[in-house]
Amino acid sequence: KQQGPVYIMDQISRALPDLLWLESMRMVGETITIKGKAFNTNAIATFIGNLNRIPEFREPDTKDVSADRNSSNLYSFSIVFNFIPPSIEPEEGEEGAAAPNVANAA
Numbered sequence: 001k002q003q004g005p006v007y008i009m010d011q012i013s014r015a016l017p018d019l020l021w022l023e024s025m026r027m028v029g030e031t032i033t034i035k036g037k038a039f040n041t042n043a044i045a046t047f048i049g050n051l052n053r054i055p056e057f058r059e060p061d062t063k064d065v066s067a068d069r070n071s072s073n074l075y076s077f078s079i080v081f082n083f084i085p086p087s088i089e090p091e092e093g094e095e096g097a098a099a100p101n102v103a104n105a106a
Contacts (some may be wrong), residue, residue, distance in 0.1 A: 003061075004085070005027075006028070007056075007085075007086075008027070008032065008083060010026075010055050011056070011057070012034070014049070014050075015047060015051050015053075016050075016056065017035070017043050017046040017047055017049065017050065018039060018043065019037060019038055019039040020037070020038040020039070020043040020044065020045040020047055021035055021037060021038075022035070022036040023035050023036050023037065024036075024050065028106055030083050030084065031058075031080065031081075031082055031084045032080070032081055032082070032083050033063075033079070033080050034078070034079045035077070035079075036076075036077055036081075037068060037072065037074050037076055037077070038074070038075050038077060039073060039075075040063060040075065041075055044062065044065060044075065044077050046071075046074070047063035047079070048060050048061075048062065048079060051079070051081060055086075056083055056084050056085065056086055057081050057082070057083060058081060058082040058084055059081055059082060060079055060080075060081035061079065061080055062078065062079055062083065063078045063079065064076070064077060064078040064079050065077045065078075072082075079080060080082065098099050
């Protein structure tokens with residue numbers, strides 16, 4: 001039942017494969033941009049596949065993958081996707097719980 005940023009960070013952390021780490025994440029509206037580094041392109045492909053399995057993350061796509069300028073063993077990447085929040089349904093007994101019973105107030 002986590003919402004918003006906590007839910008997003010939890011799902012992204014679960015999607016992280018070995019040999020890959022994140023450097024930044026930015027959310028503007030429904031669009032999320034992630035930048036990071038990986039030891040190989042297979043790790044990047046695995047990460048995209050893992051993100052693609054999360055129903056609220058729509059159309060994860062690499063915008064940039066390149067060999068890191070500072071190290072021949074690293075790849076920098078950028079991934080962009082949309083976040084569609086899950087619909088939250090009230091738990092049983094929650095509906096109307098905050099509204100006072102006006103009929104019995106008098």
